[in-house]
Amino acid sequence: MSDRAGVxxxxxxxxHVDRPELRHHFADVVQQRNAASLGMWVFLATEIMFxxxxxxxxxxxxxxxxxxxxxxxxxxxxxxxxxxxAVLICSSLTVATAVRAxxxxxxxxxxxxLFATLFFGIVFLGIKGYExxxxxxxxxxxxxxxxxxxxxxxxxxxxxxxxxxKIFYSLYFALTGIHAAHMIVGIGIFTVITIMAWKNKFxxxxxxxxxxxxxxxxxxxxxxxxxxxxxxxxxxx
Amino acid sequence: MxxxxxxxxxxxxxQPSEHVVSAGLYWLIWAILICATFLTAWVATVxxxxxxxxxxxxxxxxxASIVVLxxxxxxxxxxxxxxxxxxxxxxxxxxxxxLSLSDYATRASG
Numbered sequence: 001m002s003d004r005a006g007v008x009x010x011x012x013x014x015x016h017v018d019r020p021e022l023r024h025h026f027a028d029v030v031q032q033r034n035a036a037s038l039g040m041w042v043f044l045a046t047e048i049m050f051x052x053x054x055x056x057x058x059x060x061x062x063x064x065x066x067x068x069x070x071x072x073x074x075x076x077x078x079x080x081x082x083x084x085x086a087v088l089i090c091s092s093l094t095v096a097t098a099v100r101a102x103x104x105x106x107x108x109x110x111x112x113x114l115f116a117t118l119f120f121g122i123v124f125l126g127i128k129g130y131e132x133x134x135x136x137x138x139x140x141x142x143x144x145x146x147x148x149x150x151x152x153x154x155x156x157x158x159x160x161x162x163x164x165x166k167i168f169y170s171l172y173f174a175l176t177g178i179h180a181a182h183m184i185v186g187i188g189i190f191t192v193i194t195i196m197a198w199k200n201k202f203x204x205x206x207x208x209x210x211x212x213x214x215x216x217x218x219x220x221x222x223x224x225x226x227x228x229x230x231x232x233x234x235x236x237x
Numbered sequence: 238m239x240x241x242x243x244x245x246x247x248x249x250x251x252q253p254s255e256h257v258v259s260a261g262l263y264w265l266i267w268a269i270l271i272c273a274t275f276l277t278a279w280v281a282t283v284x285x286x287x288x289x290x291x292x293x294x295x296x297x298x299x300x301a302s303i304v305v306l307x308x309x310x311x312x313x314x315x316x317x318x319x320x321x322x323x324x325x326x327x328x329x330x331x332x333x334x335x336l337s338l339s340d341y342a343t344r345a346s347g
Contacts, residue, residue, distance in 0.1 A: 034316055041319050045326035052330045056337050063341065082278045086271055093267040096258075096308040103257050218308045222301045228274075229293035233281040237289065 021206040033208045040212040044219050051223055054178070058171045058230065065164035071151045072168035073234035075140065077131050081232040084127045085224060091120035092221045095214045102207035107200060110210070114194040117217070121187045128180055135169070142170045172231055179227060182220045189213045256313035266307050273300050 019029065026032035062069045098113035132141075139147040146169070148162040193213050196202065202210060277296040281289060306312040311319060 037316070038318055038322070041322045045322050045329075048326045048330055049333070052333050056334055059334065059338060060341050063338070078278065082274060085274045089267060089270045089274065092270075092304060092308055093263060096263050096266075097260060100257060100260060100263065103255060215309055218304055222304055225300045225304070226294075226297050229277055229281070229297050233277065233289075233293050235289070236281040237284045 036208045040215045061167050067158045068160050068164035069168045070235035071155050071160050072165045076232050080127050080131050085228045087124045088221045088224050091117050095217045099214045102202050102210040105204040110197050140169050142166045186217050
């Protein structure tokens with residue numbers, strides 16, 4: 001450890017007139033960027049625990065009521081689920097390349113990629129909404145009109161408990177619903193980022209908001225990467 | 238401290254050193270992720286016994302790993318704190334899942 005006496009001599013609290021984006025409590029832009037990135041990573045760690053609790057509940061009930069969970073899973077729209085996974089991966093590509101465009105200071109490319117991200121995000125929610133409507137029509141939403149009789153009828157050889165399929169659908173709607181809420185928040189964040197890019201707020205020296213918003217978006221993509229096999233692909237043999 | 242000196246060194250340059258990943262690599266990652274998505278949907282229709290779930294989670298973990306490493310720049314970051322937070326978050330998740338499931342799996346009613 002070298003002594004920290006030298007720190008006090010450096011003009012830490014000087015307003016950086018030439019760099020309006022640099023807040024006065026940071027020594028330089030690198031420290032400011034690392035602090036912002038660290039904050040987002042800590043937030044994502046809490047998000048892992050948040051989704052982790054629901055994943056844990058899912059695994060426990062899946063073990064206990066496997067045939068009912070498998071039947072519930074088979075009733076989900078596999079084509080829509082696969083398509084939505086692909087849509088989210090495309091959105092992650094546009095986010096990653098948007099961060100790259102901001103690093104290189106390519107404003108037009110950045111704005112285009114941010115619009116593409118918003119487009120993919122909205123397409124994802126549209127497909128998800130279509131699926132939810134389908135499940136609502138089939139009385140699979142676990143409310144007053146819930147019915148799993150079609151599943152019992154379709155799987156006469158399996159020991160299907162309508163109450164257990166209700167648990168599957170409850171977990172399905174909770175997990176996809178909270179994931180969709182994260183998507184809506186992500187679309188909100190990226191709308192702000194797009195406006196900031198439009199107003200030319202970013203440069204190769206300063207593009208931290210694009211970067212940390214990107215971290216959030218990729219995280220939401222990763223949650224879906226796990227939700228897809230766990231919800232849609234329990235038993236498709 | 239060493240990192241303070243490193244920061245002081247950075248501030249002399251107008252552009253902070255930061256890894257810019259080539260666009261081609263991003264497209265390659267995208268192609269791998271798309272292929273893995275269709276692979277996991279197809280392999281679920283093949284009867285592998287209990288290994289269907291194992292393969293599905295293995296593919297998902299591979300996909301998540303390359304998203305974290307390349308799209309989220311963890312492979313290129315020099316910040317050890319990012320990696321420490323990521324590893325501890327995964328560790329706590331494993332603790333949650335492993336302890337809960339080992340409890341339920343060893344119960345008579347389980």
